[in-house]
Amino acid sequence: MKNFDLQTWRKVLVTGDDAIPWLDDLISAGVSGLRDGESRQSLLLTPTGRIRAHFHVAMHDGAALLLQDPIQPRAIADLLAPYVLSSKVELVVQDELRVFAVPAGDKLRFAFGRPEGEPADYGTWCIKRGVPRFGIDLDEESLPQEAGWERFIDFTKGCFMGQEAMAKIQNFGGHPNRVVLALRSSEPVGAGDKVVVGGDEVGLVTGSAGRDVLARVAWRSRDERLRTSSGVELSHRA
Numbered sequence: 058m059k060n061f062d063l064q065t066w067r068k069v070l071v072t073g074d075d076a077i078p079w080l081d082d083l084i085s086a087g088v089s090g091l092r093d094g095e096s097r098q099s100l101l102l103t104p105t106g107r108i109r110a111h112f113h114v115a116m117h118d119g120a121a122l123l124l125q126d127p128i129q130p131r132a133i134a135d136l137l138a139p140y141v142l143s144s145k146v147e148l149v150v151q152d153e154l155r156v157f158a159v160p161a162g163d164k165l166r167f168a169f170g171r172p173e174g175e176p177a178d179y180g181t182w183c184i185k186r187g188v189p190r191f192g193i194d195l196d197e198e199s200l201p202q203e204a205g206w207e208r209f210i211d212f213t214k215g216c217f218m219g220q221e222a223m224a225k226i227q228n229f230g231g232h233p234n235r236v237v238l239a240l241r242s243s244e245p246v247g248a249g250d251k252v253v254v255g256g257d258e259v260g261l262v263t264g265s266a267g268r269d270v271l272a273r274v275a276w277r278s279r280d281e282r283l284r285t286s287s288g289v290e291l292s293h294r295a
Contacts, residue, residue: 058174061158061182067125068151069134070117075145080114080121083140083218087211091116096167098209100201101136102219106226108199110136111191111206115167124156124167128192163188184266187239187294194237194263194271202226203233203273236279237263240270243290251286254278258286269294
């Protein structure tokens with residue numbers, strides 16, 4: 058069984074009487090119904106809907122544990138701290154907590170303690186599964202829709218940070234200017250290679266593992282015949 062050792066991931070426990078409703082008022086996912094052992098992916102957005110953080114909310118010993126890929130530009134604990142104010146909430150960084158993840162399709166199942174089985178590289182798995190990473194394939198100007206991450210948004214719950222911007226896109230059929238695509242290259246390419254249509258640059262390779270590629274390209278070019286600037290063909294993965 059393959060697993061990812063998350064020792065380097067950012068881990069913060071959200072405790073206190075107001076913890077769950079406080080989180081629900083801020084983050085994109087609805088977490089009020091989560092039980093111990095369950096997890097859900099979520100986003101923290103700006104008021105205009107840009108991504109500030111992507112993380113997993115895992116219920117552990119009756120509290121919400123936030124697990125964040127360390128490649129991201131800002132720690133989720135630092136981003137959430139200014140919103141605590143007078144709420145009965147405490148953010149407790151858990152650097153020593155041993156957590157590992159087992160892949161299940163394109164999702165992760167979390168467990169605690171020392172991992173067993175075959176260790177695997179998380180970054181390689183993401184590229185091969187077509188799973189974008191915030192901080193590599195997406196940046197702080199990105200909208201969730203660039204990666205299909207609107208599925209991490211609970212549109213049925215009350216207000217959350219960025220809710221109005223997300224509702225406008227959903228209700229009026231808008232789309233982002235860019236999109237992350239899972240592609241396959243005719244020969245190996247490298248992160249940073251330019252993606253072109255004809256002679257026009259339309260995007261960038263953000264990650265590659267063998268011939269599996271993730272690339273961020275202009276929305277208008279997502280269905281075009283894509284190549285790198287050196288002439289390597291890029292085709293959509295099934």
